[in-house]
Structure formats: structure tokens, C-alpha cells
Amino acid sequence: MKVVQLLLAVVVIKQCFGQYYLNITLFDILKSAQQIATGLAESQGNQLTADYYFRYTTNAVLGFPTVWTITAVNAICSAVLSEDAIHPSPEDIPDVEDISIQLRTPCNVRSYPIKELIRIVDDPDFNITKKVVIASSGWLTNANTSDNMLQGIGKAYHCRGDTNFLGIDVGGYIQTLYTWSSLNTQRIGELLAIALVDFVEVVPLENIHLMGHSLGAQIVGETGRHFSRLTGKKIPRITGFDPAGPCFNYGERLTTLSDSDAAFVDIIHSDPGIAGQSEPTADADFFVGGRFPIQNGCTDATCSHQRSWQYYMESVYPGNEYDFLAIRCTSLLRLEQGRCVGAEYPMGIATPTNLQGLFILRVNPIEPFGMNATLNYTSPLSPCGACIFPNLN
Structure with missing residues (x-):
């Protein structure tokens, strides 16, 4: 009834x-x-x-x-x-055979079945001494489309040259009805956690950094939770880019990404209350432009939702690590009035992993988004990190 x-x-x-x-x-x-x-x-x-x-x-x-x-x-x-009222058909439930992990380099994308993740360490382009980022994109996205989060952040890490960048290819399991896609984040996260158990026997656990946008943030959150259940250990860091808000509520059937999911969890909020979650749940929550849902330079929620990972991407490029400085504060108004005092901390790749609290910062409407960009700024539009083929003439 x-x-x-x-x-x-x-x-x-x-x-x-x-x-x-x-x-x-x-x-x-x-x-x-x-x-x-x-x-x-x-x-x-x-x-x-x-x-x-x-x-x-x-x-x-x-x-x-x-x-x-x-x-x-x-x-x-x-x-x-x-009420347990939604019962997806078997073909809508994630099958381990359909999910893979991509090793993404400037010029190649090679896929490995998620249940054989350990095989990646034998790939000639995988460097076991480097850090490992595993990223997941969000609802209605596909790991193989151009101009997506994996391509953008992957290029930034390739520019740095110090990280193995892996992407989760979940097929069409988060491209279906939103509620079913939301439910699928649990199973996908569990499958990745199972794969990581063997993976960290070879790759140092302290080198692992999970990140995701929208539903992808909820996938890696579930990965962290299930990995802890399986091993008693915690993933060192999980970064959420505007974790999906609708259907995810702390403590309910679909619980949102929170500080208990990893040793350190940081979230960049750019569309709170619409596509993204509205409440702070991480160790460090960065509300860009305050707790408003529309970002500076955007006119809708879609643009604002995407900005979360675009801000992070900008911070990854060499010279940009401290372009997004935030201060511990509760609102944009208090920040504007000068009522928030204390040290400034970087949002993005350089966020200290011992940081705690709610932080507010402002951004520019166009690139560079970071208001603290210097003459050393590297544009995401630069060729750095892109595939450059040698001149064959």
C-alpha cells in the first residue's frame, strides 16, 4: 500500500x-x-x-x-x-564478467577483467613503484567515450608522470534507470574490493587512491567499506567528486560516501542539493562557492555537477597544486564577511590527508578556475600528458 x-x-x-x-x-x-x-x-x-x-x-x-x-x-x-519494492531483472544486475579495469596511458587503453586485476602488474606500462589511482565516472557515462572524466583526469596524471592511472569500465550498469543504477553501485563496489584484496598483496596498499564522480563516488565508497569488511584494513584515500545525492542517505540501504570508508575521505561539493549530496560526510568537505547548487560560470546543475572533477583535474597538473585554497568555514557569507579565520588549505591533489572539517572557497567562472593560480599554471588544454606521436616525415 x-x-x-x-x-x-x-x-x-x-x-x-x-x-x-x-x-x-x-x-x-x-x-x-x-x-x-x-x-x-x-x-x-x-x-x-x-x-x-x-x-x-x-x-x-x-x-x-x-x-x-x-x-x-x-x-x-x-x-x-x-520497502524493497524494486527488483531488477537478472540482466540489470552487474555480472563480474562484464566489468573491467582499464590501464590508461597517454596513447593506449588496455582492459583487464576485474576478477583478474592482478594481471595489470605484468603490463609493461604499469610501474609497481608508482602510486595507483583507480577512478570511476558517474551516471549515464561510459569509460570509453571521449571527453569524459577518465580521459580528463587521466591526462592530468600522465602529465605528472608519477602515477598509474586506472579506470573502472562498468559497461552499461550505471547507464540505466537511475534507481537501478544506484543499486548497482553496491555490487560494482564489492567486485572492485574483492579484486583489490589480491592486488594489494603485490602493490603496496599505501599507494592506492580511489576516486569517483557522482555515482562513481558511491561505487568507490562501497569499495572502501567492503574492502574493510574483507581485510580489516582501510583504503588510504578516497576522493569523491560531488557524490550522487538522490537515493543515497547515510545509514539507509544506499549509504553515501563518508569518512568511515577510508583512512581519509575528501569530497568536492559543486552541486549540493541537486545532483550532489547536500551534507558534509567526509573527513574534509570542500563546498565550492558555499553551499549553493549553481557554480560560478554555470547556468544549470549539469555544468555545476561536472565542475567538481574539473576542479580536481586542474589541481593535478604540475604547478597547480595550490591553486584552490580553502578556509575552514560554514558558509560563503561568513567567508565574504571575513569572519572565517585560520590557515588556508589546498583542495585537490595536495589536500593534506590529516585534514578535518568543512571548508569554503571561491573559484573563477572560467579557467583557471583556481583563484590562486600563478605564473607556473599549467592549463588542462596544454599538450602535457596527451599522446604525442613522433614525426614520421
């Missing part, structure tokens, strides 16, 4: 919001903007900064209506999952 009621609620929400957007007019938008501005001024008085005022009103118009919708969807999804 509860499931029926929830499904009816979905229809009602869809109808209500659909009718809302159909009937909205420019007058309504202007009236809402005026009400927002008046309320904000009354609540904060003369303490408001111009930048914060602009960010608040922009997000109110572009992001907050979507936040309301996502909040309702998340509540419904969690309730449905708790």
Missing part, C-alpha cells in the same frame, strides 16, 4: 511542478526575485556583501526550484528502497 501511495506522490509532484513551470511568467520571476531580495536584506541587514547577494539571487532563480523537486524525489526513492 505504501508503494502505491509513493507512486501516486510521484505523479502528483510531476503534475504540480509541470503545471508550475507551464504557468510561470516573467512577472512571477521578477516578483519572486523582489521577494527574495527583500527577505535577504531584512535577514542580514547591512552585513551583506555584493558578491554573496549576487550568488544568492542567482541560485534562487536557477537552482532552488530544482532543489525542491530533487528533495521530493530523494525522499520517495529512499522510501521505495526501504
